[in-house]
Amino acid sequence: MEKNKLMDKDEIMTYIPHRKPMLLVDEIIIDDNDVSTGKYHVTGEEFFLQGHFPGNPVVPGVIICEIMAQSCSLLVGDYLKGKTPFYAGIDKVRFRSSVYPGDTIVTTARITNRRANLFFIDAEATVNGKVCCQGSISFALIDNDKLNK
Secondary structure, X not given: OOOOOOEEHHHHOOOOOOOOOOOOOOEEEEOOOOEEEEEEEXXXXXXXXXXXXXXXXXXXXXXXXHHHHHHXXXXXXXXXXXXXXXXXXXXXXXXXXXXXXXXXXXXXXEEEEEEXXXXXXXEEEEEOOEEEEXXXXXXXXXXXXXXXO
């Protein structure tokens, strides 16, 4: 994966298996310091807003975690080819503010540790520079030919 290159959804889909409606990264860039910065624009049309909450749509915390996780998984770049990332853990997650339709969530993430195909990452999500969620995410890469289909 090339550093300092802005990837759009089409390129992101060459690395991670997520597709609509669960592809939750619109664009991402990974810098020379191995920090990813991703963006997802909340349109208000997302399936998860239809009932959460009527008259006051708020992005569920678990979806914000998924947005961070997808951005995190892209940090491992070419290791993703032929593999699927699966959550191994979500630790010390804190929600600081709500996210609404029209907001753009900006994620930043950095790998803090690695053991074989297990990655540990610190991540943060912000809206307009204000932290809405932060925590540590770990995931394992599983060979696609070992998945039960």
